Amino acid sequence: MFDSKDIILIHTHHKLVKFRILDSGKIEIRAPRDMEMPEVITMLNSHQRMIQNRIKLRSSRLYDFNIQDGSQIPFQGKDLKIQFADISPLAWKLDNELLINSKLQRLSPRLVKDFYNHHDILLKQRAKELGDLHGFPPVFIYTKWYKSRWGSYSKKHGMALNLALIMAPQCVIDYVIIHEYCHIKHPNHSKTFWQHLAEYLPDYQKQKNWLKSNAYLLNLIFNIQ
Numbered sequence: 001m002f003d004s005k006d007i008i009l010i011h012t013h014h015k016l017v018k019f020r021i022l023d024s025g026k027i028e029i030r031a032p033r034d035m036e037m038p039e040v041i042t043m044l045n046s047h048q049r050m051i052q053n054r055i056k057l058r059s060s061r062l063y064d065f066n067i068q069d070g071s072q073i074p075f076q077g078k079d080l081k082i083q084f085a086d087i088s089p090l091a092w093k094l095d096n097e098l099l100i101n102s103k104l105q106r107l108s109p110r111l112v113k114d115f116y117n118h119h120d121i122l123l124k125q126r127a128k129e130l131g132d133l134h135g136f137p138p139v140f141i142y143t144k145w146y147k148s149r150w151g152s153y154s155k156k157h158g159m160a161l162n163l164a165l166i167m168a169p170q171c172v173i174d175y176v177i178i179h180e181y182c183h184i185k186h187p188n189h190s191k192t193f194w195q196h197l198a199e200y201l202p203d204y205q206k207q208k209n210w211l212k213s214n215a216y217l218l219n220l221i222f223n224i225q
Contacts, residue, residue, distance in 0.1 A: 002027070002048065004037055004041065006025075006026060007028075007029055007037070007040060008022070008026055008028045008029065010028065010030045011033045012033070014032065017030070017031045018030045019044075019051075021055050025055060027044065027055075067108040069083060069084045070082065073112055074167035075167060076169070077169025080098050081097045081098070082112075083100070084102040084105055085100070087100075087101050091104055091107075092111050092114070100112075116163055116166050119166050120143040120166070122166060123143055123165055123166060124142075126170075128141065130177050130178060131181060134178070134181070134200060136181040139158045139159050140159070141159045142159070142160055145162065145163050145221070146162040146164070147218055149162065150164070150176045151176045153180040153184065155184075159177075159181070161177065164217055164218055168211075168214070171206075171207055172210050175208065176207075179197060182196050
């Protein structure tokens with residue numbers, strides 16, 4: 001059973017109730033202004049099994065990203081195995097598996113992030129390919145680490161892609177890129193925006209769901225120093 005100490009309640013002007021599991025294990029609830037804590041607790045307890053499963057799943061994901069010999073990390077939608085080996089003078093090497101210099105084992109999280117950084121060119125190349133394929137206006141494309149978004153577009157700065165996308169399947173990468181291209185014509189997430197996006201990706205909701213389910217990856221990798 002949940003109680004108020006498990007919950008962070010945030011009132012919004014939206015009519016829908018949204019929730020997410022925080023790294024601390026607490027449940028953040030965004031609810032209409034007229035929905036108070038007793039009603040929130042009743043709602044959560046009515047979905048107790050589902051929410052507890054989500055909490056356990058998140059905890060296991062956070063643990064699984066700890067880097068040990070034989071650990072797996074996501075790369076282009078597949079699990080990439082990590083092995084520690086003597087590969088001096090290299091820090092890491094991709095050879096079917098991700099080999100990390102055993103002398104640098106304590107720096108493993110940083111080296112994994114460096115591995116992802118090294119492959120940012122794949123995101124930039126794919127963005128250019130899709131832009132040319134669909135006839136989108138050319139834009140400046142760059143990559144960076146974001147904590148809470150997969151990509152963004154602005155007329156002034158161009159298209160930014162989160163480097164965390166390199167973990168995702170190609171269809172998800174394509175969705176984010178085309179999503180941002182569509183913002184050239186539709187700055188907001190209006191009904192016409194989603195209609196325009198559906199012209200290129202009729203099943204975009206599947207990719208959108210993947211991003212939502214894997215949003216925890218953003219915090220994990222972003223916080224590696």
